[in-house]
Amino acid sequence: MDKKRLAQMGLLTCIALIIFVVEMQIPLPVPVPGMKLGLANIVTVYAVYRYTPKEAALILTARIILGSIFSGNPSALLFSISGGILCLFGMIFLKCFIDEKHIYLSSIIGAVLHNMGQVTAAAAVTGTMSVFAYLPVLTVSGCIAGLFTGICAQIAVNRIGVK
């Protein structure tokens, strides 16, 4: 891995972390566990389309681990990780089908997968299937949030050329 790329990845992780910390301050009107804007995933989506899968995974993992430390909520780590991994795999897979002009599509599916991973982890941890009652609501919010982050990532990918 060359130095320049490593520095860029560090920068991306840092940007993602800043977005994550700022987003924590935004209160949500609806009290649904796991519902989030997920603005930090703009960086994830960007990394999936501009970096190799391994590099994107590194950026995401570093952001999730550091983010859970900064947010003072280490128990959220499990849910972020399971959602993040599912989302990442899904998007890397979708990258084969969806070109750079339609990133928002893969971002929406990524967000929905993220919610599924989260809810599954929550069900495993709490030992009850009833948390799946929140999955439809989370899917709706995931579609909207995914569209938004996808459009943001689209703008970033369009503006920042391949190095």
Add this chain to the structure above:
Amino acid sequence: MKKNKMFIIIIAVIFGTALICSLPIWGKPRGNAVNIRSGGELICTIDLSEAEDCEFDIKWGGGVNTIEIKDHMIHVKEADCPDGICIKTGWIGGENGTAPIVCLPNRLVIEPADDTSDGRTR
């Protein structure tokens, strides 16, 4: 281009299905009993229609949730979790929704139960 259209349709179907499925969450619950689970284990089942007004604490790890039962409804009154979503979820039971109260940091779930045959009444 055709492929992208296919994905748009898939997303539209997912979105539509989720939207329809998410409506019953605020509907009327089937029974009036709730299960309280902590750390993956069933702590107790409470029949809300018979329960008297009370308050109790559920502890898990380092976290505490104060649960209150009032007028045959149940809610989390206080919690030391970082987000406080369990408090904001509000009351369940009676005419209020079927969505469970979940406090993930403290691994607490209060869910509508189908029946109370095997549980204790508090």
